Amino acid sequence: MLGFLKNKKMLLMGLVGVLVLAVAGAGAAWFFYVKPAKEAEAAEMEPPPLHKEPFQALWPLTDVEVPLSGRMGERTLKLGFSFDLDSEVLMDEMALRREEIIEALGLALAGRSVEEMERSGSKVRLKYETLRLVNGLLEGGHVNGVYITEFLML
Numbered sequence: 001m002l003g004f005l006k007n008k009k010m011l012l013m014g015l016v017g018v019l020v021l022a023v024a025g026a027g028a029a030w031f032f033y034v035k036p037a038k039e040a041e042a043a044e045m046e047p048p049p050l051h052k053e054p055f056q057a058l059w060p061l062t063d064v065e066v067p068l069s070g071r072m073g074e075r076t077l078k079l080g081f082s083f084d085l086d087s088e089v090l091m092d093e094m095a096l097r098r099e100e101i102i103e104a105l106g107l108a109l110a111g112r113s114v115e116e117m118e119r120s121g122s123k124v125r126l127k128y129e130t131l132r133l134v135n136g137l138l139e140g141g142h143v144n145g146v147y148i149t150e151f152l153m154l
Helices: 002-044 088-096 098-109 114-118 122-137
Strands: 057-068 075-085 143-153
Touching: 057 088, 057 098, 057 143, 075 088, 075 122, 088 098, 098 122, 114 122, 114 143, 122 143
Parallel strands: none
Antiparallel strands: 057 075, 075 143
């Protein structure tokens, strides 16, 4: 009977030894293979920016024609603008409202005379009136600035 107990102890010690080796092997595999892979993956991920970069885009609006009256008869004012937008969503809204913006500009400038448009400061006034008018039409953001790219009296 003593021999049987000795064999049981040896068998039990052998099983415990194999279990300890298996746990040690799994721990070593995790430490040498899994952990470095996770660290490399984390290093590849770009850290989030500390601040959001401001969006800046110019949206063009060209070939706006407005009739003018004056002493020299009927003339046409041909305008071109670039709008400084504050968001990417606003680009889509501006494209959708293009005709509405052109019509609003035409109504705002209707009845102006050639002499009035030739006066000093008329372009600056036109710039700020256009900015106010367009921002009044928009819902998804606002225009930061207006640049007059074309100003021709035909």
